[in-house]
Every structure is written in C-alpha cells, then in structure tokens.
Amino acid sequence: MASDNAPHFSSRDAVVCRGVGKTWAAGTKRAHEALREIDLDIKPGEFVVFLGPSGCGKSTLLYLIAGLEDATDGAIWSFGDKVETPSPERSLIFQETSLFPWLTVWQNVSFGLAIRGAAQEERRAVAAEALQRVGLIAAMDKRPDELSGGMRQRVAVARALAMRPKVLLMDEPFAALDVQTRARMQDFLLDVWRDSGASVLFVTHHIDEAVALADRVVVFTSRPGRIKTIFPIDLPRPRNLFSREAEAMRIQLTELLRDEVDRAFAEQEGFAVPA
Amino acid sequence: MAVVARDGETGVAAGASRPAAATRLLASRLFVSMAGLDWLAKVWWTCLSISLFAGLWELCWAMGWADEKLLPPPHIFLDNIAEQGKYFNTATRWQVGSSMTEGPSAFESVLITGAATTARVFAGLVLASVLAIGIGVLVRYYRFFDRLVLPTITLLSPVSPIAWLPVAIFLFGIGNAPAIFMVVVALFFHMVLATINQIDTVNTNLINVARTMGASKPQIYTRVIIPAILPGMLQVLRMNLFGAWMVVLVAESTGVGYGMGQVIMLARNTFNPSLVFFTIAVIGVLGFTFDWLLRLAQRRILYWLPDTAERLRGL
Numbered sequence: 254m255a256s257d258n259a260p261h262f263s264s265r266d267a268v269v270c271r272g273v274g275k276t277w278a279a280g281t282k283r284a285h286e287a288l289r290e291i292d293l294d295i296k297p298g299e300f301v302v303f304l305g306p307s308g309c310g311k312s313t314l315l316y317l318i319a320g321l322e323d324a325t326d327g328a329i330w331s332f333g334d335k336v337e338t339p340s341p342e343r344s345l346i347f348q349e350t351s352l353f354p355w356l357t358v359w360q361n362v363s364f365g366l367a368i369r370g371a372a373q374e375e376r377r378a379v380a381a382e383a384l385q386r387v388g389l390i391a392a393m394d395k396r397p398d399e400l401s402g403g404m405r406q407r408v409a410v411a412r413a414l415a416m417r418p419k420v421l422l423m424d425e426p427f428a429a430l431d432v433q434t435r436a437r438m439q440d441f442l443l444d445v446w447r448d449s450g451a452s453v454l455f456v457t458h459h460i461d462e463a464v465a466l467a468d469r470v471v472v473f474t475s476r477p478g479r480i481k482t483i484f485p486i487d488l489p490r491p492r493n494l495f496s497r498e499a500e501a502m503r504i505q506l507t508e509l510l511r512d513e514v515d516r517a518f519a520e521q522e523g524f525a526v527p528a
Numbered sequence: 529m530a531v532v533a534r535d536g537e538t539g540v541a542a543g544a545s546r547p548a549a550a551t552r553l554l555a556s557r558l559f560v561s562m563a564g565l566d567w568l569a570k571v572w573w574t575c576l577s578i579s580l581f582a583g584l585w586e587l588c589w590a591m592g593w594a595d596e597k598l599l600p601p602p603h604i605f606l607d608n609i610a611e612q613g614k615y616f617n618t619a620t621r622w623q624v625g626s627s628m629t630e631g632p633s634a635f636e637s638v639l640i641t642g643a644a645t646t647a648r649v650f651a652g653l654v655l656a657s658v659l660a661i662g663i664g665v666l667v668r669y670y671r672f673f674d675r676l677v678l679p680t681i682t683l684l685s686p687v688s689p690i691a692w693l694p695v696a697i698f699l700f701g702i703g704n705a706p707a708i709f710m711v712v713v714a715l716f717f718h719m720v721l722a723t724i725n726q727i728d729t730v731n732t733n734l735i736n737v738a739r740t741m742g743a744s745k746p747q748i749y750t751r752v753i754i755p756a757i758l759p760g761m762l763q764v765l766r767m768n769l770f771g772a773w774m775v776v777l778v779a780e781s782t783g784v785g786y787g788m789g790q791v792i793m794l795a796r797n798t799f800n801p802s803l804v805f806f807t808i809a810v811i812g813v814l815g816f817t818f819d820w821l822l823r824l825a826q827r828r829i830l831y832w833l834p835d836t837a838e839r840l841r842g843l
C-alpha cells in the first residue's frame with residue numbers, strides 16, 4: 254500500500270495515481286480484483302487515452318479518479334488535492350446516454366448550476382454558451398429523445414463543459430456511434446479540448462481512436478488491469494491518420510494489445526494463464 | 529467551430545433512428561387534423577367492439593338461448609333507466625322521513641352513486657400513492673428505516689384485502705372512511721415494494737452525473753430519483769386501478785358504505801338481473817373513463833416518454 258505522507262509528485266499535475274488498486278466487493282465471496290498498482294501522472298491540458306481489452310478495469314479507474322468509488326489501495330490526487338468525493342472539476346461522460354430524459358437540452362446542460370441554486374437567466378445563459386461551443390444552440394429547447402445519438406453525446410459534453418472542469422473523464426463516449434459520426438465527434442472533441450484547456454482522460458478499446466486523439470496512450474493488461482506500457486503519440490496536430498507513422502503506431506499498439514486480448518479470452522474460457 | 533454546420537446531417541439521423549420523435553413532430557404540426565382523426569378512429573373501434581359484444585348477446589336472446597329473466601340483454605336492462613335508477617343513491621332516498629318520490633331524479637341518483645364510488649377510489653389511490661411513494665423513498669433514504677419497516681411491509685403485502693374488511697369496520701364503522709381504507713390497504717403494500725424496486729433500477733449513470741455535479745443526497749432524491757421513478761410508478765398505479773375498483777365494490781357491498789357495490793348487493797338480494805347488468809355497465813363505463821383520464825394525466829406528466837404502443841405492430 255502506498256503511503257499518503259510522502260507523495261512524490263508535482264501538486265500542479267491534473268491527476269496523480271500512486272499504487273492505486275481496486276477490488277470490487279472486497280471481503281466477500283464475490284471479491285474480484287479489477288485494478289492493481291496503477292501509477293500515473295497526467296499534466297494539465299494533456300490528452301491521455303486508456304486502451305485495453307474490455308473488462309480490464311479502464312472504467313473502474315475513471316470512476317476512481319472521478320471520486321465516485323473509493324480505491325482499495327493507494328491514493329489519487331488532483332491538482333494537489335486528494336480525491337475523496339466527486340467534484341465538478343472532474344466531469345465524467347458515459348458511454349450510454351446519461352441525459353435526464355425529463356429535462357430539455359438546456360436544462361440538462363445547466364443541471365449543475367440548478368443544483369447550486371443559480372437563477373434561471375444565469376442558467377440559460379451558461380447553457381447557451383456551452384451549447385454554442387458544441388454547435389447545438391438550435392437544439393436548446395428540445396428534449397433528449399428528439400436528438401440523434403451523436404447530438405446527445407455533444408449535449409453531454411456541453412453539460413460537462415458548463416461545469417468548467419479541469420479534467421474531462423470520458424468512458425468510451427463514442428462507442429455507440431456509427432463510424433462516420435464517430436470520426437466527426439473526434440474532430441469536435443479535439444476542438445473542445447483545445448478551447449477548454451482541460452486535461453482529457455479518454456477510455457476506448459479502438460486503436461484508431463487512440464492514435465487519432467492521444468498525446469499518450471496508456472495500455473492496460475487484462476484483468477486485473479495494470480499499466481503495461483505508456484505509449485507516446487508524437488504526431489503533429491492536426492493529424493494525418495493515413496501517414497506512414499500513424500500506421501506504424503497502430504501496428505505497434507495492435508501488437509501490444511494482442512497478447513492481452515488473448516490472455517483475457519483464455520481466462521474467460523477457463524484456462525488459467527500465469528501472468 | 530467546425531461542427532456548427534452539421535445540424536442538417538445529424539437531424540436526418542435523428543429522423544431515421546427515432547421514428548417516434550419524427551412522428552410526434554409531424555403530429556404537432558398537423559395537430560388538429562391528425563389528433564382529430566386518431567381520436568375518431570379510436571371512438572369508432574371502441575363502439576364497434578362494444579356493439580359486437582352487445583350484438584352477440586342480443587342474438588343469443590333472439591335465438592332463445594339466453595333466458596331474459598337470468599341474462600337480460602342490453603336493450604332490456606338499459607331500457608328503463610328510470611326504473612333502475614330508483615335503487616341508486618339509497619342513502620338520501622331512504623333517509624328517515626323522506627318518501628320514495630322525493631330527492632334526486634333516477635338519472636341524478638345514478639350519477640351521485642357513481643360519483644361517490646369514484647371519489648372513494650380516487651381518494652384511496654391518491655392516499656395510497658402518496659403514502660407508498662413516501663415510505664418507499666424513506667426506506668431507501670434511511671437505512672434504519674429500511675430495517676425497521678420493510679420486514680413488516682413485506683409480511684403484510686400478500687394478505688388479501690378482503691381480510692382487512694373486518695378491520696375497516698372495527699376502525700371506521702360505516703361511511704366513506706372504511707371504503708377508502710380498503711382501497712388504501714389493497715394498494716399500499718404492493719406500491720411500497722414497487723417504489724423500492726423502481727428506485728433500485730434507476731440508471732446509475734444518471735445518479736453518478738448528479739453526483740459529479742455536486743448534488744447532495746436530498747438533491748439526488750428530489751431531482752433525479754423521483755422523476756426517474758415516476759413513469760414506473762404511474763404504470764403501477766394504472767395496474768392497481770382495477771384492483772382498487774374491485775376492492776371498493778366489496779367494501780360497499782358488505783354494508784361498509786353505500787355506492788355501486790351496495791346496489792349490486794341489493795340486486796342480488798332482490799333477484800334483479802336487470803339491475804345487476806345495468807350496474808355492471810355503469811361500473812364498466814366509470815372504470816374505463818377513470819383509466820382513460822389516468823392515461824391522459826400520465827401523458828401530461830410524463831411528457832418525455834416516447835409512445836411505445838406501436839412497437840410490436842410490424843411483427
């Protein structure tokens with residue numbers, strides 16, 4: 254277990270994980286370890302992608318960083334403060350729609366302000382500004398079920414942005430979208446990221462997506478998730494994803510991932526593979 | 529920003545993937561004519577359905593298969609409303625000192641009796657819902673409350689409401705209170721368990737979104753959990769509506785109160801099949817109207833739910 258008293262990191266780092274582990278249902282029969290010994294430093298304004306086979310604990314790590322769950326081992330800091338509860342500074346965007354179906358788009362976007370008791374005019378103004386940034390100002394008074402999947406995720410991004418987060422946590426936000434919409438959403442996200450200056454932690458199991466977006470890719474092992482390697486993507490932006498360098502990186506990442514996916518499969522089929 | 533111009537394309541996607549939303553949009557444009565046509569079609573089918581049933585019955589009578597003294601067909605039992613009506617609203621009619629010719633007309637009597645029964649069902653439903661949702665939320669909100677009351681509620685929920693009838697009489701004697709009590713008792717326990725079940729199945733993401741935005745526990749309950757369980761709760765309410773109607777008739781017919789149930793009992797004791805069927809018809813219309821109003825309210829309150837009735841039509 255990592256000790257709290259002597260953390261060796263800069264207090265300006267957006268997210269710092271030291272020896273983070275998570276065992277679900279710890280102490281019961283159904284206990285299973287999802288994460289082990291995660292050490293990670295994320296700079297302000299950095300775009301980091303978590304890549305790994307499904308079930309390796311990527312979402313779990315995001316939940317821990319968001320403060321929605323407690324780590325069983327180690328600790329997490331954000332801008333020098335220990336993460337103990339959720340905070341509007343760290344917004345989480347989910348894979349499935351998480352808009353409140355009973356609220357209009359603008360009410361969804363300004364939900365956080367409503368929680369704080371802001372007046373209606375202020376809420377509407379903030380919502381309008383955030384929706385402007387995601388290009389959905391025209392949909393302000395619509396309800397979520399009148400929007401397409403891509404539009405809904407953009408509203409979710411606007412809702413997160415309205416909180417002026419310093420860290421944007423995104424759990425496979427585009428996984429449910431078709432390929433074309435997904436490519437546009439990636440461009441859109443890069444615009445938003447540049448404008449907001451927030452750090453982005455982005456979970457995916459798509460190698461293409463990782464190469465398109467990341468400054469660094471954190472590759473996870475299969476369960477229990479550990480960091481296998483941290484892979485920098487030092488391609489200039491805007492990126493030419495058809496360049497030879499990009500292709501080479503995709504191949505390297507594919508190989509890194511292949512072993513882990515094989516191991517995950519073997520485990521699911523009941524063969525114990527020694528780690 | 530580059531995304532501004534993309535609304536057209538995503539709008540099309542919305543139309544394709546969400547036919548319900550598109551239809552609603554269209555419907556709101558052509559509101560008057562569309563809604564009018566829909567409504568007319570519904571009325572037409574309802575009339576047809578009832579006419580078919582009544583027609584078959586009349587046929588049985590015409591062929592001599594149904595004895596009109598036991599199974600009088602609609603044209604007989606609906607014929608003399610004035611005659612039937614005098615059995616209704618017995619409370620005012622049979623007051624000491626008033627003669628049979630005094631008081632409201634036959635038609636008014638039917639209305640008054642029907643309204644009395646409906647009011648009991650309504651009061652019972654409202655009371656039961658408020659109590660059940662309140663208790664259900666408290667059970668999930670406070671752990672100690674959960675441990676304290678949930679066992680008793682679970683234990684009592686399978687008890688038939690009929691078993692509570694004597695209790696209703698002991699506690700409330702005769703009048704509105706025991707009938708309402710019966711409705712509440714019949715619905716309350718199930719609705720508490722349904723509320724808890726609804727709370728447990730609220731999408732975790734919605735709760736987590738609220739948490740990351742800094743919502744407190746009371747805010748999560750009032751702003752996320754309550755609106756999220758409303759659709760399910762109204763569904764439960766509608767399912768229980770018919771249960772409420774059954775119980776209220778039992779309560780009234782055993783002399784706990786007066787009303788439609790009491791008229792049925794009177795018809796039984798005086799061997800009056802016409803009155804039985806007439807009362808059944810009135811109860812049917814009342815129950816149907818009540819359910820229709822509840823559905824209307826449901827659509828009003830739950831404006832955000834898509835209409836799923838057409839989902840299985842294409843099979």
Ligand SMILES: Nc1ncnc2c1ncn2[C@@H]1O[C@H](COP(=O)(O)OP(=O)(O)O)[C@@H](O)[C@H]1O
Binds near residue numbers: 277285305310312476
């Ligand atoms: N709320 C939870 N309770 C118990 N186990 C969980 C929970 N969430 C995830 N897990 C388990 O933790 C492991 C990692 O899950 P997850 O973090 O969702 O993986 P990933 O996002 O990489 O696909 C899985 O074995 C999963 O079953």
Ligand SMILES: [Mg+2]
Binds near residue numbers: 311312313424425
């Ligand atoms: Mg996941």
